[in-house]
Amino acid sequence: MNIRQLRYFICVAEEASFGRAAAKLHISQPPLSQQIKALEKDLQAELFVRGRHGARLTRAGQALLDRARALIADFEELSPMVQRVARGLEGTLYIGIINSVMYGPLPSALRTFSMENPAIEWSLEELLPHQQFEALLHHRIDVGFSRHMSDMPGLSCVRVYCEGLAVALPQGHPLGKAERLTLKELSDEPFVCMSTQSPVMDSIVQRCLQNQFQPHIIYESADPQTLLRLVQAQIGISILPQSVSGSAPEGVRLIPLCEEGLNADLYAAYRTDDMPPSLPAFIDIMAPSGIGRVQL
Numbered sequence: 001m002n003i004r005q006l007r008y009f010i011c012v013a014e015e016a017s018f019g020r021a022a023a024k025l026h027i028s029q030p031p032l033s034q035q036i037k038a039l040e041k042d043l044q045a046e047l048f049v050r051g052r053h054g055a056r057l058t059r060a061g062q063a064l065l066d067r068a069r070a071l072i073a074d075f076e077e078l079s080p081m082v083q084r085v086a087r088g089l090e091g092t093l094y095i096g097i098i099n100s101v102m103y104g105p106l107p108s109a110l111r112t113f114s115m116e117n118p119a120i121e122w123s124l125e126e127l128l129p130h131q132q133f134e135a136l137l138h139h140r141i142d143v144g145f146s147r148h149m150s151d152m153p154g155l156s157c158v159r160v161y162c163e164g165l166a167v168a169l170p171q172g173h174p175l176g177k178a179e180r181l182t183l184k185e186l187s188d189e190p191f192v193c194m195s196t197q198s199p200v201m202d203s204i205v206q207r208c209l210q211n212q213f214q215p216h217i218i219y220e221s222a223d224p225q226t227l228l229r230l231v232q233a234q235i236g237i238s239i240l241p242q243s244v245s246g247s248a249p250e251g252v253r254l255i256p257l258c259e260e261g262l263n264a265d266l267y268a269a270y271r272t273d274d275m276p277p278s279l280p281a282f283i284d285i286m287a288p289s290g291i292g293r294v295q296l
Helices: 003-015 018-025 029-043 059-086 099-103 106-116 129-137 199-210 224-232 242-247 279-286
Strands: 048-051 054-057 091-097 120-126 143-146 155-161 165-170 190-193 216-220 238-241 252-256 266-271
Touching: 003 018, 003 029, 003 054, 003 059, 018 029, 054 059, 091 099, 091 129, 099 106, 099 224, 099 238, 099 242, 106 120, 106 279, 129 143, 129 155, 129 266, 143 279, 155 279, 165 224, 165 242, 190 224, 190 238, 199 238, 224 238, 224 242, 224 252, 238 242, 242 252, 266 279
Parallel strands: 091 120, 091 143, 190 216
Antiparallel strands: 048 054, 143 266, 155 266, 165 238, 165 252
16 A cells, blocks of 8 residues: 555545546556556455446445545645744754753743744753753753753764853841952851752862862752752752742842852753754754854
């Protein structure tokens, strides 16, 4: 059974005549009859009752007709669909994220992207940076957003936006009236912080060591809201991306951290040789003009 036989079958069924169908298909009647017989042999069912006045569908033929029309419609849509996906007009964008990205421009970027590209779906998966890079190399995701630039072969990175760090302090804290803070001023404080496996927190710890003190870390979490609630309860202070300030609970103040070279800049990582056509448009929405650009 093949597509041509199904086309021939549909034409005979619609014309109710082998002769009229052959004329419409611009072929002679014997080859048409041979193709229909070959189809009936493959299906092991008689599709037409043949008579002097034409060809009438059997029950089996009627059952095949609806499915054959659907198969032909799907077949005809196949090439345009593949072309739309290849041009980035359709398909699914698989996105890896870290938790704190949801406090920045990602949610509004997803909304804008969906409005501008209604035929493209997207999927989010929360992964640590090293997990994102592995998922990219294994084609489980198409792009990963984290605060770490990958140097892994086969992956490229662009900075999506620049972001500073802030110190979260509970209400009434002695440092709470400062306009800016340095790590040295925090040397005696207990920390509730992001995972020390994260590139940002690792950089903070290394800078603390350079300043001659070991940070006293009493709790780690990947969830900024958990850390902010612990700060609110006066269990410790935290250092977080500035974008979380808009969701800080009552009684918590975020003060900019003033340390050269320490930041929470966001990067997008993607496969160098297998980039989804829709990705550059999404990055353009995420990134302020002139910050991040994906090279095709």
